[in-house]
Amino acid sequence: MRCRTHRRGFTLYPxxxxxxGRYPVAPVSPDGRAAGKGLDRFVGTIFKAALDASRGxxxxxxxxxxxxxxxxxxxxxxxxxxxxxxxxxxxKEREERAADxxxxxxxxxxxxxxxxxxxxxxxxxxxxxxxxxxxxAGFLLLPHILRAGHAAGLIGEPLVPxxxxxxxxxxxxxxxxxxRSSPGRDHPRKRDVPSSRRGS
Numbered sequence: 522m523r524c525r526t527h528r529r530g531f532t533l534y535p536x537x538x539x540x541x542g543r544y545p546v547a548p549v550s551p552d553g554r555a556a557g558k559g560l561d562r563f564v565g566t567i568f569k570a571a572l573d574a575s576r577g578x579x580x581x582x583x584x585x586x587x588x589x590x591x592x593x594x595x596x597x598x599x600x601x602x603x604x605x606x607x608x609x610x611x612x613k614e615r616e617e618r619a620a621d622x623x624x625x626x627x628x629x630x631x632x633x634x635x636x637x638x639x640x641x642x643x644x645x646x647x648x649x650x651x652x653x654x655x656x657x658a659g660f661l662l663l664p665h666i667l668r669a670g671h672a673a674g675l676i677g678e679p680l681v682p683x684x685x686x687x688x689x690x691x692x693x694x695x696x697x698x699x700x701r702s703s704p705g706r707d708h709p710r711k712r713d714v715p716s717s718r719r720g721s
Contacts (some may be wrong), residue, residue: 535664536549536550536552536553537549537566537663537666539667539676539677542567542676544565544566544567544569545565545566545567546566546567546663546664546666546667546670546676547566547667548562548563548565548566548662549601549662549663553660553663553681554659554660555658555659555660555662555663560572560650560654563653564626567596567599567600568596568649568650568653569596570588570592570593570596570600570601570646571596571597571600571645571646571649571650571653572599572646572650573593574593574597574642574643574645574646574647574649575643575646575647575649575650576646578631579593579642580592580593582705586631593642593649594642597642597645597646598645599675600649601636601645601648601649602673602674602675603617603666603669603670603673603675604617604629604632604649604652604653604669605618605619605622605629605632605633605652605669606629606632606633606636606645606648606649607633607636608633608636608637608640612634615629617632617672618669618672618673621665621668621669621672622652622655622656622665622668622669623656623657623661623665624652624655624665625655627709628651628652628655629652631648631651632647632648632649632652632670633648634653635647635648636648645703656664664679664681664692667679667681667692668692668693671692671693672693673704676690676691678691678692679691679692679693680692
């Protein structure tokens with residue numbers, strides 16, 4: 522779409538969809554409410570790989586038109602970082618991810634330890650699924666997942682409308698989440714710096 526007044530183009534995405542993403546990042550209905558119950562609600566999302574891995578269901582090694590092993594492994598690795606169970610995260614990042622997701626830190630620490638002890642796809646899936654099971658429900662699910670994905674450097678700055686059809690607000694600024702970026706992703710906007718600190 523293009524705004525004639527401001528001469529800018531923009532793209533609208535359905536709730537839980539992100540740029541270049543084929544699958545939603547959270548199980549939500551069109552109005553943004555969490556859809557479904559239990560872990561199976563994540564089947565249609567980017568976290569399906571983790572659900573399958575936790576059940577010992579490896580995707581085919583070669584593509585037959587559907588998702589295959591390389592896609593599963595990539596999604597597992599991204600999900601680990603997104604949900605804070607990647608063994609390589611520093612303590613501060615893991616604490617921030619727990620805060621972004623509104624979950625206790627202990628499951629993230631235990632998940633990372635389990636992956637370090639047995640780095641196969643099943644242990645990775647199990648650690649990720651445990652965090653999915655801890656996530657808040659209702660309208661809070663999507664903002665928490667988006668905030669954590671942005672802090673992990675996996676998605677751009679999440680903007681949501683204040684009210685239907687209203688102005689957008691940044692989920693990262695309102696929570697003060699850390700700003701990071703990774704190659705090939707949308708670069709999040711830098712925080713506004715008070716004028717007294719600019720140029721120093």
